[in-house]
Amino acid sequence: MPVALVTGITGQDGSYLAEHLLAQGYRVIGVSRRTSTDVGSRIEHIRADIEVASADLLDQTSLLTLVQRYQPDEVYNLAAQSFVPTSWAQPVLTGEFTALGVTRLLEAVRVAAPEARFYQASSSEMFGKVQEVPQTERTPFYPRSPYGVSKLYGHWITVNYRESYGMHACSGILFNHESERRGLEFVTRKISYGVALISHGARRELRLGNLDAERDWGHAADYVRAMHMMLQRDSPRDYVISTGETHSVREFAELAFRCAGLDWEEFVQVDPTLKRPAEVDQLVGDPRLANEELGWRPTITFPQLVERMVESDLAIVRDEMARGVIRREEPGSRFPG
Ligand code: NAP
Numbered sequence: 383m384p385v386a387l388v389t390g391i392t393g394q395d396g397s398y399l400a401e402h403l404l405a406q407g408y409r410v411i412g413v414s415r416r417t418s419t420d421v422g423s424r425i426e427h428i429r430a431d432i433e434v435a436s437a438d439l440l441d442q443t444s445l446l447t448l449v450q451r452y453q454p455d456e457v458y459n460l461a462a463q464s465f466v467p468t469s470w471a472q473p474v475l476t477g478e479f480t481a482l483g484v485t486r487l488l489e490a491v492r493v494a495a496p497e498a499r500f501y502q503a504s505s506s507e508m509f510g511k512v513q514e515v516p517q518t519e520r521t522p523f524y525p526r527s528p529y530g531v532s533k534l535y536g537h538w539i540t541v542n543y544r545e546s547y548g549m550h551a552c553s554g555i556l557f558n559h560e561s562e563r564r565g566l567e568f569v570t571r572k573i574s575y576g577v578a579l580i581s582h583g584a585r586r587e588l589r590l591g592n593l594d595a596e597r598d599w600g601h602a603a604d605y606v607r608a609m610h611m612m613l614q615r616d617s618p619r620d621y622v623i624s625t626g627e628t629h630s631v632r633e634f635a636e637l638a639f640r641c642a643g644l645d646w647e648e649f650v651q652v653d654p655t656l657k658r659p660a661e662v663d664q665l666v667g668d669p670r671l672a673n674e675e676l677g678w679r680p681t682i683t684f685p686q687l688v689e690r691m692v693e694s695d696l697a698i699v700r701d702e703m704a705r706g707v708i709r710r711e712e713p714g715s716r717f718p719g
């Protein structure tokens with residue numbers, strides 16, 4: 383039974399990747415840091431099928447001990463401080479997790495399991511102020527946030543360990559991928575959950591920032607398949623993983639409200655305080671290399687993604703209201719930014 387070590391197991395991608403690897407017959411070791419509250423809701427349904435080990439990207443010894451103990455065949459580094467606005471509020475911490483954390487894990491693998499195959503979760507945020515459209519594996523990078531800069535470090539250190547030590551290390555340059563399990567602070571889930579709250583009468587408005595930003599949005603379940611496919615290649619190489627389509631935040635909102643039979647313009651308020659110090663205006667990836675060499679293709683379309691997220695949040699909010707977790711909106715209160 384091949385052994386896969388997955389950091390960031392409690393995150394969106396960690397949960398989908400674990401499901402996929404279990405279906406492929408792997409022994410899955412999920413890595414979680416110690417927290418004072420339970421962060422395991424996304425993996426509750428597979429908790430009996432995986433093992434969860436404790437380690438932190440900030441702690442070199444914990445990572446080395448982990449790799450020594452489990453001797454993984456494949457290591458997927460999904461852990462990161464992944465929310466772009468927080469990277470301006472906590473730039474040093476973001477660099478520690480999202481940049482140097484990659485070196486710490488690579489060092490642990492180099493020392494304790496050098497034959498293991500290593501996947502780094504790189505990001506389209508590295509393209510930032512885009513230098514060409516669409517973006518490919520050869521497009522120059524121009525990150526626009528401390529998060530993007532940190533991911534770029536993680537990307538190049540992975541290339542460097544591949545070239546310096548001959549390790550089977552590669553990066554997936556993944557464009558935005560969302561799901562019913564997306565964190566509530568990211569714009570797609572903020573919208574789908576906001577639509578559900580409004581639809582059930584628990585809120586009267588949804589405050590958003592830049593409606594003109596355009597993203598290449600896919601579904602996380604499709605994207606984790608690409609991560610696994612990349613590690614099955616004999617020679618490691620980096621790939622852009624995207625749908626090749628771009629849509630604005632406005633379009634996402636319009637469609638999401640329509641899924642619930644509502645007109646977005648009646649409920650969405652633009653809040654300038656939610657705009658970013660430096661924006662990534664438009665992202666659209668060219669996934670042809672992954673199509674051709676990996677045989678990877680997304681299966682969930684943009685309208686299906688939006689519909690799935692809205693349907694899921696309508697059910698979640700219905701249940702939360704039935705349990706009294708959400709109260710109907712008091713007059714004058716506002717949806718939190
Ligand atoms: P996510 O939901 O924010 O999950 C991040 C994970 O990292 C969580 O499990 C979190 O654990 C863990 N983590 C954070 N700091 C850690 C630390 N110091 N030590 C150990 N674990 C730590 O992110 P995601 O959407 O699943 O994304 C997965 C990866 O892909 C991230 O690296 C992200 O930057 C990258 N990425 C995401 C996208 C996207 O559109 N989703 C696109 C490109 C790249 P806690 O539960 O304890 O907080």
Ligand code: F7E
Pocket residue numbers: 464465466504505506507556557558559567568569570572589590591592593595596597631656657658661662
């Ligand atoms: O923002 C705009 C915002 O926070 C998307 C992460 O997974 O993907 C993600 O980063 C766009 C931006 O994701 C609101 O200004 C408008 O232009 O959902 P987001 P992101 O910043 O693209 C990349 C690939 C990653 O690697 C990251 O880890 O939407 N926007 N109004 C808003 N965004 C938020 N969050 N909230 C708003 O109210």
